[in-house]
Amino acid sequence: xxxxxxxxxxxxxxxxxxxxxxxxxxxxxxxxxxxxxxxxxxxxxxxxxxxxxxxxxxxxxxxxxxxxxxxxxxxxxxxxxxxxxxxxxxxxxxxxxxxxxxxxxxxxxxxxxxxxxxxxxxxxxxxxxxxxxxxxxxxxxxxxxxxxxxxxxxxxxxxxxxxxxxxxxxxxxxxxxxxxxxxxxxxxxxxxxxxxxxxxxxxxxxxxxxxxxxxxxxxxxxxxxxxxxxxxxxxxxxxxxxxxxxxxxxxxxxxxxxxxxxxxxxxxxxxxxxxxxxxxxxxxxxxxxxxxxxxxxxxxxxxxxxxxxxxxxxxxxxxxxxxxxxxxxxxxxxxxxxxxxxxxxxxxxxxxxxxxxxxxxxxxxxxxxxxxxxxxxxxxxxxxxxxxxxxxxxxxxxxxxxxxxxxxxxxxxxxxxxxxxx
Ligand SMILES: Nc1ncnc2c1ncn2[C@@H]1O[C@H](COP(=O)(O)OP(=O)(O)O)[C@@H](O)[C@H]1O
Ligand SMILES: N[C@@H](CC(=O)OP(=O)(O)O)C(=O)O
Numbered sequence: 309x310x311x312x313x314x315x316x317x318x319x320x321x322x323x324x325x326x327x328x329x330x331x332x333x334x335x336x337x338x339x340x341x342x343x344x345x346x347x348x349x350x351x352x353x354x355x356x357x358x359x360x361x362x363x364x365x366x367x368x369x370x371x372x373x374x375x376x377x378x379x380x381x382x383x384x385x386x387x388x389x390x391x392x393x394x395x396x397x398x399x400x401x402x403x404x405x406x407x408x409x410x411x412x413x414x415x416x417x418x419x420x421x422x423x424x425x426x427x428x429x430x431x432x433x434x435x436x437x438x439x440x441x442x443x444x445x446x447x448x449x450x451x452x453x454x455x456x457x458x459x460x461x462x463x464x465x466x467x468x469x470x471x472x473x474x475x476x477x478x479x480x481x482x483x484x485x486x487x488x489x490x491x492x493x494x495x496x497x498x499x500x501x502x503x504x505x506x507x508x509x510x511x512x513x514x515x516x517x518x519x520x521x522x523x524x525x526x527x528x529x530x531x532x533x534x535x536x537x538x539x540x541x542x543x544x545x546x547x548x549x550x551x552x553x554x555x556x557x558x559x560x561x562x563x564x565x566x567x568x569x570x571x572x573x574x575x576x577x578x579x580x581x582x583x584x585x586x587x588x589x590x591x592x593x594x595x596x597x598x599x600x601x602x603x604x605x606x607x608x609x610x611x612x613x614x615x616x617x618x619x620x621x622x623x624x625x626x627x628x629x630x631x632x633x634x635x636x637x638x639x640x641x642x643x644x645x646x647x648x649x650x651x652x653x654x655x656x657x658x659x660x661x662x663x664x665x666x667x668x669x670x671x672x673x674x675x676x677x678x679x680x681x682x683x684x685x686x687x688x689x690x691x692x693x694x695x696x697x698x699x700x701x702x703x704x705x706x707x708x709x710x711x712x713x714x715x716x717x718x719x720x721x722x723x724x725x726x727x728x729x730x
Contacts, residue, residue, distance in 0.1 A: 309339045309340070309341070309485070309524050309525070309526050309527060310335075310338055310339070310340045310341075310526055310527060310528055310529070310530065311340070311341045311342075311343065311517050311518075311520050311521040311524065311526045311528075311529040311530070312332075312340050312341070312342045312343070312517070312529075312530050312532065313342075313343045313344075313345075313495060313513055313514055313516075313517035313529070313530070313531045313532065314328055314342070314343070314344045314345065314532050314591070315345045315513060315514075315531070315532070315533065316345045316346055316347060316348050316349065316350070316351070317348070317533070317534045318532050318533070318534065318591045319344060319345070319347050319348070319433055319437065320347055320348030320349075321348075322383065322386050322387055324591070325383075325387060325436075325437060325440060326387075327591060327592075328437065328532075328591070329440065329441055329444050329446060331532070331591060331594050332441065332446055332490065333444075333446060334594065336446070336489065337489070338489060339485045339489050339490075340489065340490055340491075341481070341491050341493070341517075341520050341521075341524060341526070342448075342490055342491065342492045342493070343493060343494070343495040343513055343516050343517040343520065344430065344433055344434050344437055344492065344493075344494065344495060344513075345429075345430060345433065345495050345496060345513040346429025346430050346432070346433050346496075347379075347380070347383065347429070347432070347433045347436075350376060350379075350429040350432070350433070351426060351429050351496075351510070353372065353375070353376050354376065354425055354426045354428060354429050355422070355426060356372050357369050357372045357373045357376070357406075357410070357425050358418070358421055358422045358425040358426060360372060361409075361410055361414065361421060361425065362414050362418045362421055362422075364413070364414075366410060366411070369410050370407070370410055373403075373406060373407065373410060376428075377399075377403050380399055380432045380436065381396065381399060383436055384396065384399060384436050384439075387436065387440045387443075388436075388439060388440055388443050389443055390442075390443050391439040391440075391442055391443050394439060395435065395436060395439045398435045398439070399432060399435060399436070402428055402431050402432055402435065403428075405428075406424075406425055406428055409421070409424055409425065410425075417463070419463035419464045420461075420463050420504070422463065422464055422507070423463045423464060423466075423497075423504070423505050423506050423507045424504070424505050426507055427454075427494075427496075427497040427505040427506075427507060430453075430494030430495060430496055430497050430513075431452070431494060431497075433494075434450060434492055434493060434494050435450065437492065438450035438492045441490070441492070446490065447488040447489070447490065448488050448489075448490035448491065448492050449484045449487060449488045449490070449491045449492070450492050450493070451480075451481065451484070451491060451492070451493045452493070452494070453493045453494045453495075453497060453498065453516065454494075454497060454498060454499035454503070454505060455476070455480065455499075456473060456476040456477060456480060456481060456493070457473050457476075457497070457498030457499065457516070457519070458472040458473050458476070458498065458499065458500070458501065459498040459499065459500060459506045459508070460500065460506075461500045461502075461504065461506065462506075463506055463507070464506075464507055464509070465507075465508070465509045465648070466498055466500075466506035466507065466508055468498065468508075468519060473519070473523070474523045477520065477523040477524060478523075481520075481524070482524070493516075493520075494513075494516070495512065495513020495514070495515075495516040495517060496508055496511075496512040496513045496516060497516075508574075509572075509574070511569075511572045512572060512574070513572075514531055514571055514572040514574075514575040515572050515574040515575050515578075517529055517531070517575070518574070518575040518576070518577075518578040518579050518586075519578050521578065521579060521582075521584050522578035522579065522581060522582050522584065525582060525584075526584055527584070528584065528585050528586070528587055529579060529584055529585075529586050529587070530586075530587040530588075530589055531571065531586065531587070531588050531589070532589055532590070532591040533570070533588055533589070533590060533591065534590070534591065534592060535570070535588075535590060536551045536590050536596055536598065537551050537552070537553065537588045537589065537590065537596070537597070537598040537599030538551075538552050538555060538560070538563075538570055538571070538588050538599040538601070539551055539552065539570075540552055540609075540610045540611065540612045540613065541612070541613040541614075541615075542568070542569065542570075542615065545615060546613065550610060551599065552599055552609065552610070552612075553597060553598075553599055553600070554599065554600055554601075554602075554606050555599060555600075555601045555606055555609075556601065556602060556603060556604060556605060556606050557576045557579065557580040557586075557601060557602070557603060559606065559609065559612075559697070560576055560586075560601050561573065561576040561577075562697060562722075563612060563614055563697070564576070566614040566616065566652075566693075566695040566697075566724075567614050567615065567616030567652075567693065567695070568612075568614045570588070571586075571588070576601075579601075580603065583602075583603055585600055585601065585602045586600075586601040586602075587599070587600055587601075588601070609697070609698045610698065611696050611697070611698050611699050611700055611703050612696065612697040612698060613694070613695070613696050613703075613707065614694070614695040614696075614697075615692060615693075615694055615695075616652065616666075616692065616693040616694075616695070617692050618666065618667045618690070619652065619664050619665070619666065619667065619691040619692060619693050619726065620664070620665055620666075620667045620672055620687055620688065620689050620691065621662060621663070621664050621687070621688040621691055621714065621715075621726065622662065622663045622664075622665065622672070622675065622676065622679075622685065622686075622687060623660065623662050623685070623686040623687070623688065624640065624660060624661045624662070624663070624679055624682075624683035624684070624685055625659060625660045625683055625684045625686075626659040626660065626682070626683060627682070627683060627684055629659055630659070631658055631659065632656060632657070632658070632659060632660060632661045636661070636682060636683075637656060637661060639679075639682065640661060640663070640679060643674075643675045643678050643679055644663075644665075644675065646674075647668075647671040647674055647675055648671075649665050649666070649668065649671050649672075649675065650665070650666075651663045651664065651665060652664045652665060652666065652693055653693060653715065653717065653724060653726060655715060655717070661683075662715065664691065664693060664715070664726055667689065672687065688714070688728070690728065690729070691714065691726055691727065691728050692711070692726070692727050692728075693724065693725075693726050694707055694708065694724065694725045694726075694727065695722060695723075695724045696722070696723050696724075697721060697722050698721060699721075699722070699723045704716075704723050704725055707725075708725050708727050711727035711728065711729060712727060712728045712729070713725055713726075713727055714726045714727060714728060
């Protein structure tokens, strides 16, 4: 048993969906659980629908949704020959659910509506692709992952009920492989015990695939990307970035934690726990070797550069010259925890504490307001956090030559710099 994950970029055009079918055809004798994300940037577009709806702009929400609807109907029309009517019926069922909701007025919290609307992207993409594969005589079974993945109701960042979900995987998913070699389902989404849709956090499809891989005891998980594999920097920012053919789980979890966009940070744990190798391969050329990520030690890694933009520095200065000791720091971490905010970099001095976080304005405002009881609080925005693992002499200085350095931290294998534009 293998698990494949195709992200939004791999299915963002007719040609790319056809390419997914070609890749799958070359694995036709294998049993594969296939996790697919929403097409292209559909999730971003659905976020806009949710925002308009919640702000009471019903007409705008419906208009934005109609554009998404038409794009998907057009994609189905262009791809399908025999299954056009079936696809239209399936898609219309999914659209109708959202349109009903959009005609209501919001009475619950934003995050709840966000999940009910945004989950549609993956339902639409998988419905179209599954029917297209049938059209191409590639037998497959489509499942609604919301019948399998049970979560709590922490909307937009739901937590998996591991035991219940594993039971569903064994009882409902495993037997499907007796019928067809391919089972197709959605990444990123789940449902509560009350059948309300949930999402697992942006870019969470890698995580969905890793949970399936763990529960199905897969031999490997493959993530199909538009890059050769994991590189030592984002090739969109560093055209000279080089492929790293072998990495271990620890290295990748560190890269993801520091902000590398290539793999979702939660993906590694379920794989590491069962020692399942993760392959990152290029959907543009399936025969390229890609990157293999496993448990064993890997030596001689090149410097790995990770860039996290849109950072905010919270600068907290003691109002009366009291030390910022364990009590004050403990309180500050409680404030961060209450807002589910992770500090990306911190530094403590006698009467001050600085903390760099992702720019989430509402949450930062709440933290700053609560901390202002104890501290003078200042915010600095539009910052970038650079991390270099396995750094060599001079590499950081070269990277930040045209930037203003605010904070630098260095350990034996990692150097980090928080910078602003000059
Ligand atoms: N270290 C890295 N190695 C490879 N790709 C990276 C790295 N860091 C960032 N990326 C970016 O990740 C992109 C692929 O991820 P993404 O667009 O999210 O794919 P998908 O939506 O298909 O999951 C690449 O196009 C590349 O620009
Ligand atoms: N569609 C979701 C989930 C996801 O993982 O997408 P992708 O595989 O395209 O990053 C998102 O955009 O967040």
